[in-house]
Amino acid sequence: MKKLSICIPTYNRQDFLKRLLDNCIKETEGIEKFVEVCISDNGSIDQTEKILKEYSQKSKLIRYRINKKNRGFDSNLISVLSMAKGQYCWIMGDDDIFIQGSINAALSMINAEHPDYMAAEYKSSYNGNYINWKGNAVIEDKKAIRELFIDKFQDFSFISSNIIRRKIFLEIRNTLPKDANGFMHTAIQFHALERMKKVEVTRKTMVFDVSDGAFATKKNMLLISFKTGNSASELCKKGLITKEEYLQIIEKAYSHFYLHLIFYNFAIDDDGGKKEEIKSLTNEIYKRFIKNTRNDDLKLRLSFLIIKSKFLLQIFKIGYVVIYVKFMNVFRKDKKQIAWEFWKKNRSAGGRRNYF
Numbered sequence: 385m386k387k388l389s390i391c392i393p394t395y396n397r398q399d400f401l402k403r404l405l406d407n408c409i410k411e412t413e414g415i416e417k418f419v420e421v422c423i424s425d426n427g428s429i430d431q432t433e434k435i436l437k438e439y440s441q442k443s444k445l446i447r448y449r450i451n452k453k454n455r456g457f458d459s460n461l462i463s464v465l466s467m468a469k470g471q472y473c474w475i476m477g478d479d480d481i482f483i484q485g486s487i488n489a490a491l492s493m494i495n496a497e498h499p500d501y502m503a504a505e506y507k508s509s510y511n512g513n514y515i516n517w518k519g520n521a522v523i524e525d526k527k528a529i530r531e532l533f534i535d536k537f538q539d540f541s542f543i544s545s546n547i548i549r550r551k552i553f554l555e556i557r558n559t560l561p562k563d564a565n566g567f568m569h570t571a572i573q574f575h576a577l578e579r580m581k582k583v584e585v586t587r588k589t590m591v592f593d594v595s596d597g598a599f600a601t602k603k604n605m606l607l608i609s610f611k612t613g614n615s616a617s618e619l620c621k622k623g624l625i626t627k628e629e630y631l632q633i634i635e636k637a638y639s640h641f642y643l644h645l646i647f648y649n650f651a652i653d654d655d656g657g658k659k660e661e662i663k664s665l666t667n668e669i670y671k672r673f674i675k676n677t678r679n680d681d682l683k684l685r686l687s688f689l690i691i692k693s694k695f696l697l698q699i700f701k702i703g704y705v706v707i708y709v710k711f712m713n714v715f716r717k718d719k720k721q722i723a724w725e726f727w728k729k730n731r732s733a734g735g736r737r738n739y740f
Contacts, residue, residue: 394478401423503517515539553576555579574619574625651704
């Protein structure tokens, strides 16, 4: 039996998938007998099928299946996890890549600790590391495990951070919802939570969130923000988290929404929809997840005023470039990029994220 299955759900992402498969082959050199790569193609209409045939002939590690039609991201994720034969499943977004040595490091951690779940640290070119866990790398106390998942809800929602024991996935598979609004990996975490006796958070940065498969529009960014809150809301309705835990997640997830709102408006040129849609979505996020919480404060009200002023938005834009990027990069080991320059550079790349 393989030790680790790398599970990749994909749809119309031929260029990014090819890059990831090259990355997988390179990173598994010398450890092939312990690893397999499983891909479920969600009925792509580009050259994905051709690439999968080519790579499955090139490497014995690679197995794939093709859905006759697009069944949605959530269903496709269940499909690829169900293909796996390894003791552990590492869910991998098709536009992300493994950092050198990370697969081998994950195998070493699995062999040393035999965790039920691992959260892999990740970084991007304009945000550095995300999880930044300062506590014990290995957690065995049930209460502490639960507190970790509540506290790091948003960080753990990054798809490529998730490594789960396959046996646990199989035990909870039939309890999972058919539709988790693109957050099936989060639903899996919380359905499996009671079965987790040992969890590990990696100190090593394992995955690079390239993000070039998700060209930003105002609508898309707001949708991601909305669906984060909606995911927590559904978990609460199903009794997987308490009302108090739900409020804790929501208050942390939207604690910087006032800044995000300003950033979306000065950094992203493409609305991605009608201005009325953008306004309606913004108001819906406010009403459902911010109103009457501690985040419903003066900072948020000022942000609503600022996004209506081109002059104030330009001031924030200058501050972001000069202070947050240019000046602070003098002190950073990993230099951050200007986000919108990165997005524009990749605007013409093939295969946009189509989860929503």
